[in-house]
Amino acid sequence: MGLFDKFKQIFDKKNKKELDDYEQGLHKTSKEFVNKINLLSSKYKKVSPEYFDELEEIFIMADIGVETVMKFIDKLKKRVKTENIVDSKDLMDIIIDEMFIIYVNNDIIVNKINYSEEGPTVILFVGVNGVGKTTSIGKIAHRLKNQGKKVLLVAGDTFRAGAVEQIIEWGNKIGCDVVSKDTQDASSVIFDALNKAKTENYDVVLIDTAGRLQNKINLMNELDKINKVIGKIIPKAPHETLLVIDATTGQNGISQAKSFKEITDITGIILTKLDGTAKGGIVLAIKENVGIPVKFIGLGEKEDDLKVFDIEKYIYGLFGGENEK
Numbered sequence: 001m002g003l004f005d006k007f008k009q010i011f012d013k014k015n016k017k018e019l020d021d022y023e024q025g026l027h028k029t030s031k032e033f034v035n036k037i038n039l040l041s042s043k044y045k046k047v048s049p050e051y052f053d054e055l056e057e058i059f060i061m062a063d064i065g066v067e068t069v070m071k072f073i074d075k076l077k078k079r080v081k082t083e084n085i086v087d088s089k090d091l092m093d094i095i096i097d098e099m100f101i102i103y104v105n106n107d108i109i110v111n112k113i114n115y116s117e118e119g120p121t122v123i124l125f126v127g128v129n130g131v132g133k134t135t136s137i138g139k140i141a142h143r144l145k146n147q148g149k150k151v152l153l154v155a156g157d158t159f160r161a162g163a164v165e166q167i168i169e170w171g172n173k174i175g176c177d178v179v180s181k182d183t184q185d186a187s188s189v190i191f192d193a194l195n196k197a198k199t200e201n202y203d204v205v206l207i208d209t210a211g212r213l214q215n216k217i218n219l220m221n222e223l224d225k226i227n228k229v230i231g232k233i234i235p236k237a238p239h240e241t242l243l244v245i246d247a248t249t250g251q252n253g254i255s256q257a258k259s260f261k262e263i264t265d266i267t268g269i270i271l272t273k274l275d276g277t278a279k280g281g282i283v284l285a286i287k288e289n290v291g292i293p294v295k296f297i298g299l300g301e302k303e304d305d306l307k308v309f310d311i312e313k314y315i316y317g318l319f320g321g322e323n324e325k
Contacts, residue, residue: 021307022317025299029280030318033062037095041088047080051088063250063279068288072098096315103287103311111295111309114239114267120152120197121204122230122237125270126223126260127244129160129211132272132298136244137206138170139306140296145174149203154193155180156226159210167208174303186210186222187229194233207238213259220263227264240267242295247274247282254282257290268295270306275299283314 023030036058044051052073059069075098076091085091115121123140127133134157141151153171155178157163164180171178179193190207197205209226212219230237243266245253253271260266269290274280274297283294294309 018307018310019313019316021299021305022310022313025275025297025305025307026280026314026317028275028278029062032278033058033281034319036061037092041091044088046086047088047091052077059281061279062281063277063285064281065251065254065285065289068102068285071288072102075101092319096319099284099315099318100311102284105287111268111293113295115204116234116237116239119234120194120202120237121239122194122197122207122234123204123240123242124207124209124226124230124238125242125244126209126264126266127211127270128213128256131211131244131246131249133157133211133244134163134166134170134208136242136270136272136296136298136306137167137208138174139298139303141170141176141204141206142174142303143306144204145176150201151176152193152197152202152205153178154190154205154207156186156190157208157210158184158186158189159212163208163210187225190226191229191233194230194237198233213256216259216263223264241265242268242270243292244270244272245286247271247280247298248277250277250279250282251285254285254289257286257292261290261292266292268293270294270296270298271309272298272306275305280318283309 040051040054040058056069056073059072060066076094079094113121113123125133125137137153141153144151153167153176155164155167168178168180179189179196181189181192183189186209193205210222227238241264243257243260245256247253257269269286269292271283271294286292286294296306297309299305299307
């Protein structure tokens with residue numbers, strides 16, 4: 001049975017649209033990554049030190065990260081020795097196997113939103129400017145509204161020029177209410193929004209925040225104040241704090257994740273613009289380096305192109321389509 005056929009057996013027909021989206025969204029990475037591995041297997045018929053040296057380079061170029069790659073290659077070498085593998089083409093299934101293991105790492109992977117059992121679910125969005133934070137909020141609001149939820153958007157980024165107008169535009173586009181105020185005090189906007197959410201029985205509140213990371217102390221103080229305001233109005237909130245990272249920034253995205261993790265409690269990551277890079281291995285690098293699960297990935301510009309992350313579909317998109325040909 002071929003590799004592509006094995007992937008096909010994992011999923012049922014209901015998943016076909018989602019699988020196609022993953023395949024198309026990861027096409028740049030897949031084409032670059034899988035073609036290089038296939039060429040390597042043609043170049044080196046047998047597994048050798050030279051094969052592993054070039055394989056290591058391929059993984060690093062896919063932005064999986066040097067430390068992660070070194071661990072990964074060590075594991076492959078051990079399995080080659082233990083399982084007595086000689087033919088380099090027999091390594092592909094083991095590579096896929098180990099990629100699953102890197103991401104899962106004996107953790108219980110939770111990629112779903114942690115909804116509150118009582119009252120509105122509050123989701124805070126953080127991240128530097130330009131990563132697609134407000135757009136991600138709009139797309140998630142669109143998804144939730146289609147699921148029948150009453151969604152409130154909060155213009156909590158009172159710092160960036162045009163941020164309030166952008167989230168209001170998203171609200172108008174998808175038919176969701178937006179709370180905004182003519183003030184630079186984000187906590188004041190959030191205070192009003194959460195009281196509205198409680199009074200008017202909203203299911204989910206999505207809060208935008210300023211994207212400053214240059215001065216960690218100021219950002220930490222602001223997020224701390226925001227978290228206190230949220231917790232006073234809705235106990236145990238925010239229920240999620242999602243960090244938005246632009247996949248095209250590569251290893252800089254890892255640095256952002258580490259910095260924000262120091263500042264506040266991040267529960268999940270949204271990886272935007274994954275379709276725009278040939279270095280989609282950053283998904284594995286983030287999980288390995290920061291220990292935070294990716295909850296959503298951006299695979300296009302349309303409203304429904306922000307997908308709930310699924311490691312099996314990700315691996316399928318990375319390998320499946322190229323191996324079908």
